[in-house]
Amino acid sequence: MEYLAVVFAPHSLLSIIIGTIAGVVIGAMPGLTATMAVGLLVPFTYTMDPVLGLMLLGGIYSGAMYGGSIPAILLNTPGTPAAVATAIEGYPMSRQGRGRLALKISVIASFVGGMFSVLILLMFAPFLAKQALHFGPAETFLLALMGLAGIVSIADEETSLLKALLAGVLGMIIAIVGTDSMSGSLRYTMGSIELIDGIDFMPALIGLFSMIQMLEIAGQRESMQIDASVLKQAQKSEPMPKGIWKYMALGSGTGTVVGILPGEGATIAAFLSYNFSKRLSKTKAMFGKGAPEGIAAAESGNNGCVGGSLVPTLTLGIPGNSVAAALMGAFIIHGMIPGPDLFAVHADKTYPFIYSLFIANIVFLITGISVAPYLARIALIPPAIMVPVISAFAILGSYSLKQSVFDVYLMIGFAFFGLFLKKLGYSLEALILGLILGPIAEHGFSQGMIIGKGSPWIFFASPIAKVMWVIIILLLLPPLIAHGKRMLRGAARVDR
Amino acid sequence: MTRELLDRIVLGGFIVLAVLLYLSTASYPGIAQKTSALYVRFLAVSFGGLSAVQLLFSLRKPSGSGEPLDLFGRASRFFGLMVGLIIFAVLFESLGFFIPAAVFIPLIAVMLGYRNPAVIALSTGGVLLAVYLIFVQLLSVNLPGPNLF
């Protein structure tokens, strides 16, 4: 109880509110990620009271995870890779004038996912962390495969399955540039020091989504008129679709579980939840054209990662993803070494921190709901103003991630060549998924082969691995059969 | 150029890339032969295979309507923005963010046909202020260029 009193002290509340709102803004800007923000602010909290500092950072983490969905829905420019799935459904919705609903679903789903995962963190952290340890490199490889199965889901009637797969593999190929972590040798870096760490996915994400969108608007042939009727519609508030809660529950569970496991959890969690929701939905045909279920699952999935990723971080000192790793730095700076001590010796700081995450979720829920009607008006901004402004942010964002001008050129290159691929019907979502998950898959595969002493049997050995294979097959088979049938029908038509 | 032709050229390029990638794995040193090289070969084979199948489909389809390719839309505006971006990037290292952005934003807005000076000035100023507050003040990102502040 005394811990609750700490959380509700005016200073604490202020820290949480500032952190969360700053997090939403940071998440909403393409190129500013929660990892970067937490990393940069850790030294700043060094001079603060430890509890207040941690609350600030926790708020940023929670807020940023939600914030990424705002530009994804309104401008088709996901602020974080975890919001790419949200953009697939959210942008079509706002084109149809249902942006306000999409924003509402996304904030509520984020809230549900966040609350659920923090509750799990509070109640079962030590037990779950022990279970997560059974998860080795081989299983990490399978987790990446599960995420990549999302490529099949991205492909629908219009975009051919072959081209979606090709784009995914192309992303994975781009990702092999850099240091080979098994031998330490450099692959395809052409002597450039900039490429030693490989091609980062942030410049790619900004180039392929934000910048392409701006280039397309700039080149638009029709005069840039705003459709007034769509706008009027956008001001109307729609009730939440029936049965949407089911998908939020699905996403929250998936997100929390994936968050506990190692790897870049949030992206996998969002795509996996999205994939699950598409498989379960009765209106599969709506996916890709603005299905609220997709947003609900993806957003509750990526916010579910927040609490999930802190489970192994706090109990074992093994961060579930890069944001959690940066956050762990803040604990260590204050002399709170993750492990059992955190819940005994430092309980007076750890529990208030965990409770503060609940408040952070409430803060972004209130913020999101109250600003949604105004945000929907972003569509009112004349394209001629929006294009240069977003372009400037795209440049700044790609630069500031690694403070490298090389990344700015990379971003422009991705935008230019990505446009060709897009016009030829390749799925850029699949490409970015391959680029992000490729390295995780490769690392898990290579390490699995070493631990298995050269035998691929390791990928089928453990009970967890067997369950994962079943899920992967369940995710892949139905869409593959459907695509196969369509292709055969198409071929038959050509023959006639 | 038609969409179909460009599509086939790109697919051909993909097949070449896949073959080169496969061949390059032979030079991976030591332990990488048993690990990374297998993975990269798998990627190369899938990439080449998928491209070949897609090319086959494309060639079997009777040559379509010869649908012309509209890559850029209004090319002058498209390339105007591209050139603007590149110049911005080139100047970034020496002049930093604020000076190029203060020129870039109004220039592109005018190029895209916007004529209201008050709105242009307000949005340019707003962006610069927001960047200063968030990047420089809050996150203390080290931006290059002359130290104005």
Next chain:
Amino acid sequence: MKLTKRSFVAGLALLAVMGAPAIAQDYPTKPIEIIVPSSAGGSTDTTARIFAEVAESKFDGFKFVVNNIDGSGGQKGFEAISRAAPDGYTIGLVFTPQLVAHIASGRAKYTLDNFHVMGNTADAPEIVVVPKDSKIKTLADLAEAAKGGDLTVAVNGIGSDDFLAAKAFEALVGVTFNLLPTKGSTEQKAAILGGHVDASFMNLSQMEAQHKAGDATIIAILTDKRNDLVPDVPTGVEGGYDVQMRATRGFVAPAGVPADIQTKLDEVFAAVMADATFQDKAKASSIYLLEMNGPDYTAYLQKLQADTQKVFDAAPW
């Protein structure tokens, strides 16, 4: 003209003084940049920030700005330090063995001669860890178990301190490990706690808490003396295996800084290292201080470079 040679010389001298803004009397006139070649919030970064904080409080007029240039195993940051203007307004925190490993592998655009070495601040002793229920209890057990050649041992990346220690142990005992390179201590920790590998070479701070909680066992510490934090752990030398490795973190400046400014910087360094606040803060953040002065640390770096070169030549990466 009565404008004598003397006044001419005096004029020249005045010009020279004005032309060289960085003289010791009014140094520093602007903030000093500390280049940290790793990301913000990490242990190296924390070392630099604690150092800066204490130095600012002890020396009037000194102000420090930390600039994190991370990536490519520190190489980008090391190169930035070596390239910086030697005016005393840029110093850097380097770490071994990466600093010399990049030279050994021929990738670095710098040599040790490009730096003026101020001294070492902290070290991270190398340890050997096994899962808690492992049959391996000593280094002798480890050597015995590795004979078949399929003992899986995790290290933090190729060319890291862990990797070099494992290679040195292999050479000493005449075995070959099934080496598992990871992307950092996080993965090593998970692999040991989950029992996915047989042993791991890591740094003390990364496993100290787990060892004390009984979740993993440190079987040896690879330094010359036992460590106060884990007094029950024997050194490698005690068991008859003379393998020594530690990661160090020291301050350097680009070579060619004017002597008087350099003396001032060295003085700041020594004063901060001796400061009680600095020592307390470091201890709270699990940073083990190990002071070495400039010449000693230079000698250490040169020896380490020679040793690393040998390992690289035997099995390049």
